[in-house]
Amino acid sequence: MIMRALRVKNGELGMKDVPKPECNENEALIRVETAGICATDIEIVKGYMNFQGTLGHEFVGIVEECDAMPGLIGQRVVGEINSACGHCDACRNDLPRHCPNRDVLGISGRDGAFAEYLVLPAWNLHVVPDEVNNNSAVLIEPLAAACEILEQFHLSPSTPVLLIGDGKLAHLIARAMTRSFCLVEVVGRSESKVRRMKGHISKGYLNASPPGQKYPVIIEASGSPSGWRTAMKAIQPQGTIILKSTYSSTLKFNPAPLVVNEITVIGSRCGPFKPAITALNTGLKVDDIIDEEFDISNWEAAFKKAQEPDTLKVLFRFQKS
Amino acid sequence: MIMRALRVKNGELGMKDVPKPECNENEALIRVETAGICATDIEIVKGYMNFQGTLGHEFVGIVEECDAMPGLIGQRVVGEINSACGHCDACRNDLPRHCPNRDVLGISGRDGAFAEYLVLPAWNLHVVPDEVNNNSAVLIEPLAAACEILEQFHLSPSTPVLLIGDGKLAHLIARAMTRSFCLVEVVGRSESKVRRMKGHISKGYLNASPPGQKYPVIIEASGSPSGWRTAMKAIQPQGTIILKSTYSSTLKFNPAPLVVNEITVIGSRCGPFKPAITALNTGLKVDDIIDEEFDISNWEAAFKKAQEPDTLKVLFRFQKS
Numbered sequence: 001m002i003m004r005a006l007r008v009k010n011g012e013l014g015m016k017d018v019p020k021p022e023c024n025e026n027e028a029l030i031r032v033e034t035a036g037i038c039a040t041d042i043e044i045v046k047g048y049m050n051f052q053g054t055l056g057h058e059f060v061g062i063v064e065e066c067d068a069m070p071g072l073i074g075q076r077v078v079g080e081i082n083s084a085c086g087h088c089d090a091c092r093n094d095l096p097r098h099c100p101n102r103d104v105l106g107i108s109g110r111d112g113a114f115a116e117y118l119v120l121p122a123w124n125l126h127v128v129p130d131e132v133n134n135n136s137a138v139l140i141e142p143l144a145a146a147c148e149i150l151e152q153f154h155l156s157p158s159t160p161v162l163l164i165g166d167g168k169l170a171h172l173i174a175r176a177m178t179r180s181f182c183l184v185e186v187v188g189r190s191e192s193k194v195r196r197m198k199g200h201i202s203k204g205y206l207n208a209s210p211p212g213q214k215y216p217v218i219i220e221a222s223g224s225p226s227g228w229r230t231a232m233k234a235i236q237p238q239g240t241i242i243l244k245s246t247y248s249s250t251l252k253f254n255p256a257p258l259v260v261n262e263i264t265v266i267g268s269r270c271g272p273f274k275p276a277i278t279a280l281n282t283g284l285k286v287d288d289i290i291d292e293e294f295d296i297s298n299w300e301a302a303f304k305k306a307q308e309p310d311t312l313k314v315l316f317r318f319q320k321s
Numbered sequence: 322m323i324m325r326a327l328r329v330k331n332g333e334l335g336m337k338d339v340p341k342p343e344c345n346e347n348e349a350l351i352r353v354e355t356a357g358i359c360a361t362d363i364e365i366v367k368g369y370m371n372f373q374g375t376l377g378h379e380f381v382g383i384v385e386e387c388d389a390m391p392g393l394i395g396q397r398v399v400g401e402i403n404s405a406c407g408h409c410d411a412c413r414n415d416l417p418r419h420c421p422n423r424d425v426l427g428i429s430g431r432d433g434a435f436a437e438y439l440v441l442p443a444w445n446l447h448v449v450p451d452e453v454n455n456n457s458a459v460l461i462e463p464l465a466a467a468c469e470i471l472e473q474f475h476l477s478p479s480t481p482v483l484l485i486g487d488g489k490l491a492h493l494i495a496r497a498m499t500r501s502f503c504l505v506e507v508v509g510r511s512e513s514k515v516r517r518m519k520g521h522i523s524k525g526y527l528n529a530s531p532p533g534q535k536y537p538v539i540i541e542a543s544g545s546p547s548g549w550r551t552a553m554k555a556i557q558p559q560g561t562i563i564l565k566s567t568y569s570s571t572l573k574f575n576p577a578p579l580v581v582n583e584i585t586v587i588g589s590r591c592g593p594f595k596p597a598i599t600a601l602n603t604g605l606k607v608d609d610i611i612d613e614e615f616d617i618s619n620w621e622a623a624f625k626k627a628q629e630p631d632t633l634k635v636l637f638r639f640q641k642s
Contacts, residue, residue: 048577090558098558098582152583228576237411237419246577253574255549256369256567258588261419262473265586267579 005054005115006299013045013055015299021111023119028066030077030120034134034293035059035113035316037306038142039167039223040246041106045303048248049108056114056316057081057106060128060137068122077125078140080273081105097270114296116318126273132280135287138315139172140276143286146172147279148271149219149242150180157181162215163201164230165222166193168313169244171289173221174200179284184219185211187230192310196289210234220244225251232257240264289313326375326436327620334366334376336620342432344440349387351398351441355455355614356380356434356637358627359463360488360544361567362427366624369569370429377435377637378402378427381449381458389443398446399461401594402426418591435617437639447594453601456608459636460493461597464607467493468600469592470540470563471501478502483532484522485551486542487514489634490565492610494542495521500605505540506532508551513631517610531555541565546572553578561585610634 001020006013023029036058044051059079063072083103084096091099105120106112128137146169155161161177163170166188174197177184183202187210188194194204205211207230214236220227221244228251231241243265258265280286289312294302296316306314322341327334344350357379365372380400384393404424405417412420426441427433449458467490476482482498484491487509495518498505504523508531509515515525526532528551535557541548542565549572552562564586579586601607610633615623617637627635 095558100558148583237416237421243576243580246580247575248577250573250575252571254568254571255564255588256569258586259564259567259590261588262590263588265579267576267582267584269580269583 003116004296005111006056006296007054008045009052011045011047013299013303015297018054018115020117021119023065026068026121027119028069028072028122028125029064030059030061030079030118030125031064032059032061032113032116032118032318033076034138034318036138036142037302037314037316039169042303042307043223043246043248044107046248048246051107053106054111054113054115054118055106056112057104058138058141059113059118060134061118063125064117066122072122072125072127076128076137078128078137078273079105079120079126080124080270081107081141082270083110083121083124114299114316126277129277129281132277133287135290135315136280136285139286139289139313140273140280141270142169143172143176143276143279144271144273145169145244145269146176146271147275148268149173150176150275151271152266152268153240153242155180155182155217159217160215161185161217161219162187162211162234163219163221164227165220165245166190166197167221167223168289169223170221171197171200171312172286173219173244175284175286176279179279187211190310193312196312215239218242223247225249235261235263237261238263240266242266242268244268290315293317295319324437325617326432327377327617328375329366330373332366332368334620334624336618339375339436341438342440344386346388347442348440349390349393349443349446350385351380351382351400351439351446352385353380353382353434353437353439353639354397355459355639357459357463358623358635358637360490363624363628364544364567364569365428367569369567372428374427375432375434375436375439376427377433378425379459379462380434380439381455382439384446385438387443393443393446393448397449397458399449399458399594399598400426400441400447401445401591402428402462403591404431404442404445435620435637447598450598450602453598454608456611456636457601457606460607460610460634461594461601462591463490464493464497464597464600465592465594466490466565466590467497467592468596469589470494471497471596472592473587473589474561474563476501476503476538480538481536482506482538482540483508483536483555484540484542485548486544486566487511487518488542488544489610490544491542492518492521492633493607494540494565496605496607497600500600508532511631514633517633536560539563544568546570556582556584558582559584561587563587563589565589611636614638616640
């Protein structure tokens with residue numbers, strides 16, 4: 001059977017006819033219902049990770065085949081995006097998301113979610129509670145990435161935190177922080193996107209008028225090298241910068257200020273899904289960050305919309321064929 | 322009264338006649354007996370910190386004047402090099418070494434120790450126990466910087482640690498780690514300097530044959546941008562790089578690997594003197610890293626010797642005039 005898939009090849013994005021994927025004994029075949037465009041997808045098209053294949057890693061879908069766990073068939077699921085080998089040092093040390101042999105859905109070595117079907121190991125899947133709608137479920141992956149900060153670092157509620165960035169991930173981070181009793185201040189580039197954070201932050205600044213004070217904790221999620229420079233300016237001595245941004249470009253960097261001011265930098269990537277699912281199932285609302293939904297056939301308009309300065313989240317919706 | 326001082330001006334080092342310094346009511350006048358050349362001194366001559374004045378921040382000397390604490394007069398002392406304002410946010414939060422108004426002996430805003438006399442606030446001084454000789458006492462400042470790692474980070478004894486660097490500071494770090502039950506592996510550039518670490522490390526590598534394995538903790542104290550690159554290659558996912566190197570040059574840097582591999586980077590600078598003094602007073606030997614002592618009049622030969630690839634520590638000795 002042939003299916004449609006939105007694939008990247010040498011920096012060109014295009015819709016292709018490809019065979020419907022087949023799953024091995026440990027994997028599940030999932031019919032995608034909804035998928036989200038992430039900033040990483042846009043960076044990948046620019047060359048980040050040098051990925052060639054079907055793009056997309058945020059999805060919710062229905063399991064159609066699964067020999068390993070037949071109970072999953074028919075269930076609505078989301079999936080952790082790192083597929084680990086299960087037997088290396090990292091895997092044996094409970095770090096499957098850091099398995100050096102891993103592939104990553106739609107990012108490295110495995111075709112992604114901007115297609116009618118995808119395949120993932122059965123143990124990567126989480127059943128979505130009925131109370132969580134598709135437009136929230138598709139945000140579980142980035143919400144888990146936001147919650148990873150809480151896994152890595154003890155953020156006490158009274159610590160002043162500056163969040164750099166006003167994009168999709170920054171919005172989810174602000175909500176994860178607020179839920180953890182920590183109301184962050186935000187510096188962003190889009191007036192409307194900062195305004196849309198209202199109720200989830202204590203203060204918003206535009207880059208044109210960044211805060212003058214210093215912060216003991218800064219979360220850099222701007223997705224741009226300028227965010228690093230803002231962080232270095234606003235961090236207190238012995239402060240901690242949590243780094244979420246990945247981009248294809250390089251920045252010039254002298255480590256001396258890190259040493260002299262004894263700054264800690266913590267790189268932070270994907271997180272475990274369970275806390276994110278629990279949060280959505282106990283009252284956290286996130287789906288108001290979605291601006292527009294497109295049929296996958298309308299992918300050019302969707303990517304255009306996703307890259308407009310005031311856009312937060314754009315989704316693909318798949319019709320059951 | 323006129324004294325001799327080794328001063329840096331626009332990147333030129335030279336011996337000058339300058340007035341003997343005068344101390345205010347909170348300061349002490351110290352006659353320098355011994356001073357050490359640090360890698361930072363060499364970087365300062367290259368332009369680091371853009372410092373103009375008398376160089377030198379590692380010293381041991383005798384207090385000659387001290388209105389604030391007359392009991393110090395005649396005592397042999399070492400001194401913490403950061404002079405804080407005492408009333409800013411950092412000072413009130415017990416971070417005087419990070420006071421934004423601070424001066425730093427021989428590094429920023431205060432004439433240093435390569436002179437017959439220096440002046441420091443009385444509360445910066447620590448009396449040296451009789452059991453600790455001058456050649457060990459002059460190493461208290463860099464040993465405190467080595468111990469700062471233990472202040473910042475819990476290093477469990479069974480954690481494999483890679484130390485990058487084989488210079489003066491790296492030698493002191495290796496000893497501080499060993500004393501903390503943590504036998505590090507070392508990658509260095511000089512065969513003789515790595516060999517001289519014997520008894521204080523578990524394994525030594527030369528840059529030509531760096532270790533193939535990965536480490537959960539890396540201490541980067543090479544003083545060179547190549548050390549950063551070695552660290553990024555050898556760090557485990559979710560590992561910690563403790564950054565000690567400061568240099569005047571810039572490196573090109575893409576933060577994505579920090580984020581993807583969730584690396585923590587901890588900048589580490591000066592440490593409190595007390596643990597270092599206690600260690601020297603309870604059996605830690607460090608003075609065998611000293612290669613040669615010079616009279617201050619022979620400063621050109623001393624700086625030449627200090628920059629030879631196989632040299633560790635070079636000292637200045639001052640004759641009582």
